[in-house]
Amino acid sequence: xxxxxxxxxxxxxxxxxxxxxxxxxxxxxxxxxxxxxxxxxxxxxxxxxxxxxxxxxxxxxxxxxxxxxxxxxxxxxxxxxxxxxxxxxxxxxxxxxxxxxxxxxxxxxxxxxxxxxxxxxxxxxxxxxxxxxxxxxxxxxxxxxxxxxxxxxxxxxxxxxxxxxxxxxxxxxxxxxxxxxxxxxxxxxxxxxxxxxxxxxxxxxxxxxxxxxxxxxxxxxxxxxxxxxxxxxxxxxxxxxxxxxxxxxxxxxxxxxxxxxxxxxxxxxxxxxxxxxxxxxxxxxxxxxxxxxxxxxxxxxxxxxxxxxxxxx
Amino acid sequence: xxxxxxxxxxxxxxxxxxxxxxxxxxxxxxxxxxxxxxxxxxxxxxxxxxxxxxxxxxxxxxxxxxxxxxxxxxxxxxxxxxxxxxxxxxxxxxxxxxxxxxxxxxxxxxxxxxxxxxxxxxxxxxxxxxxxxxxxxxxxxxxxxxxxxxxxxxxxxxxxxxxxxxxxxxxxxxxxxxxxxxxxxxxxxxxxxxxxxxxxxxxxxxxxxxxxxxxxxxxxxxxxxxxxxxxxxxxxxxxxxxxxxxxxxxxxxxxxxxxxxxxxxxxxxxxxxxxxxxxxxxxxxxxxxxxxxx
Amino acid sequence: xxxxxxxxxxxxxxxxxxxxxxxxxxxxxxxxxxxxxxxxxxxxxxxxxxxxxxxxxxxxxxxxxxxxxxxxxxxxxxxxxxxxxxxxxxxxxxxxxxxxxxxxxxxxxxxxxxxxxxxxxx
Numbered sequence: 001x002x003x004x005x006x007x008x009x010x011x012x013x014x015x016x017x018x019x020x021x022x023x024x025x026x027x028x029x030x031x032x033x034x035x036x037x038x039x040x041x042x043x044x045x046x047x048x049x050x051x052x053x054x055x056x057x058x059x060x061x062x063x064x065x066x067x068x069x070x071x072x073x074x075x076x077x078x079x080x081x082x083x084x085x086x087x088x089x090x091x092x093x094x095x096x097x098x099x100x101x102x103x104x105x106x107x108x109x110x111x112x113x114x115x116x117x118x119x120x121x122x123x124x125x126x127x128x129x130x131x132x133x134x135x136x137x138x139x140x141x142x143x144x145x146x147x148x149x150x151x152x153x154x155x156x157x158x159x160x161x162x163x164x165x166x167x168x169x170x171x172x173x174x175x176x177x178x179x180x181x182x183x184x185x186x187x188x189x190x191x192x193x194x195x196x197x198x199x200x201x202x203x204x205x206x207x208x209x210x211x212x213x214x215x216x217x218x219x220x221x222x223x224x225x226x227x228x229x230x231x232x233x234x235x236x237x238x239x240x241x242x243x244x245x246x247x248x249x250x251x252x253x254x255x256x257x258x259x260x261x262x263x264x265x266x267x268x269x270x271x272x273x274x275x276x277x278x279x280x281x282x283x284x285x286x287x288x289x290x291x292x293x294x295x296x297x298x299x300x301x302x303x304x305x306x307x308x309x310x311x312x313x
Numbered sequence: 314x315x316x317x318x319x320x321x322x323x324x325x326x327x328x329x330x331x332x333x334x335x336x337x338x339x340x341x342x343x344x345x346x347x348x349x350x351x352x353x354x355x356x357x358x359x360x361x362x363x364x365x366x367x368x369x370x371x372x373x374x375x376x377x378x379x380x381x382x383x384x385x386x387x388x389x390x391x392x393x394x395x396x397x398x399x400x401x402x403x404x405x406x407x408x409x410x411x412x413x414x415x416x417x418x419x420x421x422x423x424x425x426x427x428x429x430x431x432x433x434x435x436x437x438x439x440x441x442x443x444x445x446x447x448x449x450x451x452x453x454x455x456x457x458x459x460x461x462x463x464x465x466x467x468x469x470x471x472x473x474x475x476x477x478x479x480x481x482x483x484x485x486x487x488x489x490x491x492x493x494x495x496x497x498x499x500x501x502x503x504x505x506x507x508x509x510x511x512x513x514x515x516x517x518x519x520x521x522x523x524x525x526x527x528x529x530x531x532x533x534x535x536x537x538x539x540x541x542x543x544x545x546x547x548x549x550x551x552x553x554x555x556x557x558x559x560x561x562x563x564x565x566x567x568x569x570x571x572x573x574x575x576x577x578x579x580x581x582x583x584x585x586x587x588x589x590x591x592x593x594x595x596x597x598x599x600x601x602x603x604x605x606x607x
Numbered sequence: 608x609x610x611x612x613x614x615x616x617x618x619x620x621x622x623x624x625x626x627x628x629x630x631x632x633x634x635x636x637x638x639x640x641x642x643x644x645x646x647x648x649x650x651x652x653x654x655x656x657x658x659x660x661x662x663x664x665x666x667x668x669x670x671x672x673x674x675x676x677x678x679x680x681x682x683x684x685x686x687x688x689x690x691x692x693x694x695x696x697x698x699x700x701x702x703x704x705x706x707x708x709x710x711x712x713x714x715x716x717x718x719x720x721x722x723x724x725x726x727x728x729x
């Protein structure tokens with residue numbers, strides 16, 4: 001069972017569009033690879049918008065605790081505000097109040113309050129779901145807006161997806177990752193057999209690609225790069241190809257800028273399902289072929305044979 | 314006046330809008346209700362900061378920021394286990410006579426040091442990122458944070474960026490927030506007077522805008538929307554804003570020329586200087602809405 | 608000797624739980640008498656550092672080894688500091704069968720000093 005995680009560094013490079021296309025191709029392409037799908041972008045989960053999932057299970061996610069001051073017991077001494085390092089406690093009318101969005105649940109105030117007027121309350125920070133999508137089982141989640149612990153919710157999503165994949169005998173786990181390089185990304189990348197970095201040939205995209213590549217290297221996760229909107233700025237694409245050559249990172253393919261991707265998204269479908277002959281679809285099909293051959297224990301020849309068999313009249 | 318620029322979805326154009334707002338204020342010494350003079354731009358997307366690529370600041374000061382983590386003096390430690398008991402993150406473990414610290418789990422709250430009956434714990438700052446401060450084009454004051462690769466927590470870098478780079482009296486502050494809707498975004502936008510949400514008219518853009526709006530509502534901030542890449546999707550986004558009573562303050566149509574300019578590191582105003590008055594107008598509108606909200 | 612197995616239900620005949628930090632139960636077994644006692648894992652609901660909390664609990668049980676599906680780097684570091692050996696149960700089966708395989712010396716050991724640069728689990 002192999003794990004493929006799609007990351008980017010910069011947001012908006014096309015991770016989810018690509019993940020949806022792969023999910024479609026893995027299920028309905030000429031060489032099916034049974035996959036469990038996971039949406040690890042728990043802040044802004046979008047994969048379900050193009051996979052038509054049917055929800056089978058939902059669960060609360062308790063992230064951590066939040067401190068709450070029992071107003072009647074508060075003596076207004078302010079020790080809590082003195083020890084809080086997260087600017088979460090403010091004075092109001094002689095008593096003290098905690099801002100739940102700023103509170104990190106450390107318990108410092110709870111331990112120091114001389115009146116023992118503070119309680120630590122576990123917080124439901126989000127929900128996670130097991131669904132059946134058009135192309136296979138999907139584990140996804142949604143963090144409640146403004147809550148924290150997204151890294152922990154990502155870990156939970158991945159654990160559930162991984163268990164499902166192992167128990168169900170799936171060939172692989174496909175994870176749509178979050179942007180950035182911090183905790184949620186680290187959790188998403190952990191244990192992956194391959195991180196596919198989707199980048200764009202822009203100054204910002206290249207800058208952030210370097211950061212995410214440093215991150216995958218730091219955590220010893222093998223990485224390859226895919227250049228989306230590659231024809232938007234050919235000089236940028238050359239720059240990426242050069243940088244990857246120098247670092248010894250494989251570039252698995254280039255996808256041209258194509259408005260069909262957005263059209264497909266508006267229709268709620270992966271672009272490869274919506275229009276398999278669109279330039280972006282053709283590029284994604286080739287990329288999937290190469291990736292799947294390398295990762296899911298099928299030889300390039302057998303993948304090629306599958307494709308040829310399909311294309312023969 | 315502090316304006317936070319956020320989005321929910323990544324890649325919608327936060328940095329494009331934040332830098333354009335900053336440049337439009339710097340460009341023109343026009344009088345009016347607010348002294349339109351060079352603002353302070355703080356790039357709070359410390360995991361993947363990009364604003365400096367467009368505004369090209371000359372950095373005058375660079376310094377490390379970090380989290381205070383416990384250091385146990387083994388001579389004084391009695392392995393009583395109190396530190397591990399109070400740690401909400403299991404960042405300390407007492408195993409037999411040994412005390413282990415797991416610094417990457419530590420949030421720097423100080424509870425362990427305060428709880429130790431022997432006073433055997435001191436806190437030492439563990440660097441997790443850097444802050445840089447300087448002056449950019451148009452005389453814009455610039456600050457950003459950069460989280461070190463491999464570090465999980467963006468929050469402390471963002472918090473310290475906002476605490477340690479201070480605007481001049483009366484200076485407009487523009488905060489370029491990270492993508493998403495969770496803790497780092499809240500850290501970036503907290504305390505701002507207005508939340509300007511940048512989105513694109515696609516299903517992903519709309520979905521994530523709804524989440525960002527919930528963040529704004531939780532924080533009780535007045536909000537407005539800028540629709541970037543207008544024309545690539547449909548009108549659902551505009552309908553949503555109307556039904557929610559959230560003003561669409563500007564629409565930037567999709568143009569390949571803008572995309573190409575962005576690709577090359579050119580700000581929107583370098584590609585299309587004619588947009589400057591529209592951004593200035595957005596700032597004036599924001600000022601008015603802040604007054605109304607009071 | 609006393610060892611621990613992570614299980615899904617509080618029973619020696621329970622299927623083993625592959626997770627150490629968030630496994631449901633710890634069954635402590637005396638390998639000579641096969642007497643056993645099950646404890647719910649206090650770290651199962653921890654929002655973070657579950658492996659560390661679990662390791663602390665294990666250390667308090669005064670056992671010589673723990674058998675599970677895998678151990679994350681933090682748990683590994685903590686258990687090593689506590690002097691508790693770590694073993695992998697390999698193929699899934701009941702805790703009782705796993706203990707028998709342990710006694711027959713068939714289980715892979717992860718013991719030894721902390722391994723630097725181990726990949727975080729996911």
